[in-house]
Amino acid sequence: METTYIGLEVRNNAPDTWNEIILALLSEFPFDSFEEKDEALWAYIPAKDFDENALQALDDIREAAGIHTIIHEMEKQNWNETWEKQFHPVEIEDICYIYAPFHEKPRSDAYAHTMNIMPKMAFGTGHHATTWLMIKSMYLDYDFNDKDVLDMGCGTGVLALFARIRGAASVHGIDIDDWAIENTFENFAANHLQAPEYAKCGNREAIPSEAMYDCILANINRNVLLEDLPVYVEHLRSGGTVFLSGFYPHDIPVLENVWKPLGLQIQQQREKSGWACVVLKHQS
Helix, strand or coil: CCEEEEEEEEECCCHHHHHHHHHHHHCCCCCCEEEEECCEEEEEEEHHHCCHHHHHHHHHHHHHHCCEEEEEEEEHHHHHHHHHHHCCCEEECCCEEEECCCCCCCCCCCCCEEEECCCCCCCCCCCCHHHHHHHHHHHHHCCCCCCEEEEECCCCCHHHHHHHHCCCCEEEEEECCHHHHHHHHHHHHHCCCCCCCEEEECCHHHCCCCCCEEEEEEECCHHHHHHHHHHHHHCEEEEEEEEEEEECHHHHHHHHHHHHHHCEEEEEEEEECCEEEEEEEECC
16 A cells, blocks of 8 residues: 655653754754654654655754654555544634534634634644644735735645635645645635635746736745745735745744845744744835
């Protein structure tokens, strides 16, 4: 049976102390997502992208932290079963309630918005602080009505979906995982929303050459953002807005060295559970 994902389980002698440090070290590699489970930190990555050299990033703290790693091969059809067991509804204050088809639907008057998300193998359920921060910022800091929106690294499509709910005229989604594209279309349909006008498996090169956007959403990671921000801005209309997350507060000065010369200025910054989100506006 085809194995498509690797789950790297990292255990240590003091999770409250070491898990965040381990996560920061592993974030330099192209892991899709991270999860704390049973006091261990789990990092997930497509099997084709996994390089055991990533484990060397932990060498400096291996002895002090008592690190023990286990590499798990994860089969496609088992991923959904795992999610159903572990996926709980997410409340983003009174802004949004994210639930799965197997959860009870919330009262319609309890939250400004609700979203029905079946994550499959894709990242973006609201459980991770970065998704939480992006949705809160999108709600508070931008009027999506009649805007053209690009969601880079769309995962489940949750951010593109939220932009559509908030009135976006068009939404494009791009992700390196083909499962994410399929999942995005399914989640739009599950929420009875018009499908994305464009969704494609790929990286920045998958952005349509002629496309221009009022708003770009990118919840990815620091290294991808450092490399791809100049390309994003090429497709951003004058006066447009960019939402970024997937990095730590201490990464902001490094990212700022890239976005400032591109004409982007920070409008808002939020933090949650050691993660950061910024809202940038292009100065026309």
